[in-house]
Amino acid sequence: MNPNAWPNRREFLSRAWNGIGAIGLSGLLADELRASTGNKFDPFAAQLTHFPRKAKNCIFLFMQGGVSQMDSFEHKPKLRELHGKPLSRIPEISGELQGRLSFPHVTIGSPFEFAQHGQSGRWLSDRFPHLSQHVDDLAFIHGIKTDNQNHGPSTLHVNTGSQFPGSPSVGSWISYGLGSGNRNMPGYVVIQDPRGAPVNGAAIWSNGFLPAAYQGTLLRPTGTPILNLASPKGVSRQRQRREMDALQWLNQRHLTRRGGDSELEARISAYELAFRMQTEAPELMDISNEPEHVKNLYGLDNGTTSAFGRQCLLARRLVESGVRHTLLVHGVQISSSSWDDHGNVKGGMIRHCAEVDKPVSGLLADLKQRGLLDETLVVWASEMGRTPFKNGGMSGNPGREHNSWALTMWMAGGDVKGGTTAGATDEFSLRGIGETIHVRDVHATILDLMGLNQENVNFKHAGRIRKLTDIGGRILKEVVA
Known part of the structure; x- marks a missing residue:
């Protein structure tokens, strides 16, 4: 028989009596192969770390709005000495702050x-009575320099590494580098403040120019966790499975003719994932079976902390x-529900800290008691710090x-060296001193703590x-064990 007369794979599958079943089998076999080889073509396949x-x-x-570092994590007694007076000296600084100080x-x-x-002797304000119990597990980074004074660009900078729209977020890069640990869920999930979206909205969990499979998936606070996820009424699981198999076969034929289209590949993968x-x-998303003492640990028994x-x-x-x-987001746009306290910073910090202190403490405690903190990197961030002064005269609620x-951030878990510090700010908490710490340094450290070499996690665009x-x-080796 002439070997050239044999049909190719596409022709065989399209003509075969059980072609769709063969595709289903090949999918199972492909899963096994990807699990053993770390096939990069499957966006959800787990990948090996670099080290x-x-x-x-x-x-x-992510705390939306700009957390006041001198009212939370930086003890600056000099500010009380100078309260109501001009700064005793003007540090070397440029840009908008230089103008304000003039x-x-x-x-x-x-x-x-x-x-x-x-044991580390970490200074914390009295707004964090619960978090203070975990300071020896935390590594703080002080005096981080962002590239912009405004919320829009700075929020993008901290979350994507660029102050301009269109770049992948931190979670997208981590998912791209490591894949997913659960093939029944997205590798990257976002839970935003139930009161509303942050500045830039979905752009802060965007995949940017990476394949679309690496974008964050937003979970809704109520109802069906993901929009349009529920099956139509009257459609059984078995019928839906048959429809999915047929759709997958048609989609793969469509993709074969348009190879290399990452958005199409992501959409096809999304059907099966959904x-x-x-x-x-x-x-x-159903937390009803969680024990009451665990819910209370997170503050679900209190209206202030429950969200x-x-x-x-x-x-x-x-x-x-x-x-x-x-990605967890606390704060809405630049409203009173964000950390952007241009007025009445005292009242704002009392309100914001009360909402997050116990939940964050509960998260750290729960992860630790379950043995999960060792394998989970927890990062606290905001888009900027605040000034130790205000222009004009003193007001009643400055x-x-x-x-x-x-900017001040902290990390915990994994290979984070708890109780340590990187960077410092001057006596006014106005700017960093010593070697400048850029946002890209923090991002490099996050990737390193996830086992990823920043040079090897790249994409041609x-x-x-x-x-x-x-x-x-x-x-920042000071905070890495």
Whole structure:
């Protein structure tokens, strides 16, 4: 028989009596092959790390609006000495803050009391009575420099590495580098504040120029976890499975003629993922079976803490299910529900901290008691710091302006060296001192703690090799064990 007369694979499958079943079998076999080889063509396949690290998952806590560092994590007694007076000296600084300091201004001391906690002697304000119990597990990074004073660009910068729209978010890069730990759930999940969206909305969990499969999946706070996920009424699971098999066969034929289209590949993969998620996602979002003492640990028994407490509890459940990266957002736009306290910073910080302190503490405690903190990197971030002064004279309820020179972040879990510090700010908490710490340095450290080499996690776009850290970041070894 002439071997050239044999049909090719596509012809065979299209003519075969059980062609669709053969595709289903090939899919199962392909899963086994990808599991053993780490096939990069499957966006959800687990990938090997570049070097050994404990952390398998990441929870990124983003506080929208700009957390006031001198009212939370930086004890600056000099500000109380100067309260109501101009700064005693003008540090070397440029840009908008330089302009503000050239006009009349008054120093704003913190209205909160600070105390040292843990064996590390970490100073925390009295707004964090629960988090203070975990300071020896936390590594703080002070004086981080962002590239912009405004919320829009700075929110993008911290979450994507660029102040301009269109770049992949941190979670997208981690998912791209490591794949997913659960083939029944997305590798990257987002739970935003139930009161509304952050500045830039979905752009802060966008896949940017990476394949569309790596974008964050937003879970809704009520109802069906993901929009349009529920099956139509009257459609059984068996019937839906048959329809999915037929659709998958047609989609693969369509893709074969249009090879290399990542958005099409992602959409086809999403059909199958959505089918699997119809069972797992609702179960993950249903916290009714959690013991009452666990719910109370997160503050679900209190109206002030229940919203963010639920976000944190769901983050723990997502970690248990193998979701690679979870982004939790607290704060809405630049409203009173965000950390953007241009006026009445005292009242704002009392309100914001009360909403997150116990939930974050509960998350750390719960992860630790379950043995999950060792394999989960937890990151606290905001888009900027605040100023130690306000322009004009003293008012009854003073606030603080934007400050791109003194962002404070912290990390915990995995190979984070708890009780340590990287960077520092001056006596006013106005800007970092010593070697400048850029956002790209923090991102390089996050990738390193996830077992990823920043140089190897890259993607060619518009003729250029792109990466999260752009020109490259310095790993902050002070906070890495």
